[in-house]
Amino acid sequence: MIEYVKEGLLNLVFPLDCKICGKPIRESKGYSICEDCFKTIELIDKPYCVKCNKPLLISVDLFRQEQNIFCVDCKKKKYSFEFARSVGRYDGVLRECIHLFKYYGEKKLAKPLGKLLIDYLTKNEEFRELIDLIIPVPLHKNDLKERGFNQSVLLAKIIGNYFSIPVKEEVLIKKRLTPSQVGLSKKERDKNIFKAFFINEPKEVKGKNILILDDIFTTGSTVEECAKELKKAGTKNIFVLTLARSV
Ligand SMILES: [Zn+2]
Numbered sequence: 001m002i003e004y005v006k007e008g009l010l011n012l013v014f015p016l017d018c019k020i021c022g023k024p025i026r027e028s029k030g031y032s033i034c035e036d037c038f039k040t041i042e043l044i045d046k047p048y049c050v051k052c053n054k055p056l057l058i059s060v061d062l063f064r065q066e067q068n069i070f071c072v073d074c075k076k077k078k079y080s081f082e083f084a085r086s087v088g089r090y091d092g093v094l095r096e097c098i099h100l101f102k103y104y105g106e107k108k109l110a111k112p113l114g115k116l117l118i119d120y121l122t123k124n125e126e127f128r129e130l131i132d133l134i135i136p137v138p139l140h141k142n143d144l145k146e147r148g149f150n151q152s153v154l155l156a157k158i159i160g161n162y163f164s165i166p167v168k169e170e171v172l173i174k175k176r177l178t179p180s181q182v183g184l185s186k187k188e189r190d191k192n193i194f195k196a197f198f199i200n201e202p203k204e205v206k207g208k209n210i211l212i213l214d215d216i217f218t219t220g221s222t223v224e225e226c227a228k229e230l231k232k233a234g235t236k237n238i239f240v241l242t243l244a245r246s247v
């Protein structure tokens with residue numbers, strides 16, 4: 001509460017500007033993006049691949065009739081997770097927000113970005129009810145030192161607190177430092193991330209329904225590698241949620 005009042009007073013003296021459009025934000029609620037910019041975020045909507053959430057070029061009617069529609073990739077591949085979902089397209093304002101958050105240390109963006117995830121899980125109650133435990137995708141300790149924080153951990157804590165779902169950040173560890181996945185093909189990504197993770201405390205995940213949380217889903221290589229390790233440790237079902245999905 002005091003934080004809130006302090007923030008409000010600070011905004012009166014030094015008004016915050018929206019990090020995207022530059023307009024001053026009157027009631028910031030701690031956000032550094034204005035509401036107008038936030039409203040332009042394009043959410044992932046039906047019809048989509050039921051496995052990986054990739055938007056599909058079919059009619060919504062056909063999507064409703066058919067129970068299991070997969071994209072071309074998911075028809076060929078077996079994943080260790082049940083399904084992956086993303087809130088919005090990795091584009092426009094959402095892409096810019098994630099960049100500012102991750103690479104420019106705009107930690108304040110955790111709040112509005114976390115709210116996007118909260119809204120998503122509020123709307124998709126049947127999905128939320130499946131989750132026993134949230135595991136954020138870890139960073140290697142060198143990357144963590146450089147960035148100062150793990151964006152996925154911050155987001156996981158926001159939704160964990162809101163829905164009272166436990167978050168475990170020490171269970172899944174990134175043991176190998178991997179070059180950035182940006183610009184790599186699916187094959188190269190798979191190879192790059194192969195066996196990069198290990199489970200530190202298997203008893204924490206055994207028999208549990210796990211939500212793997214990350215910021216972006218690109219080809220699914222990273223979350224699949226995490227899911228594979230979790231599966232080996234005896235988890236029940238694994239689900240994936242990311243803020244954004246590259247389309
Ligand atoms: Zn704006």
Ligand SMILES: [Zn+2]
Pocket residue numbers: 049050051052053054070071072073074
């Ligand atoms: Zn798919």
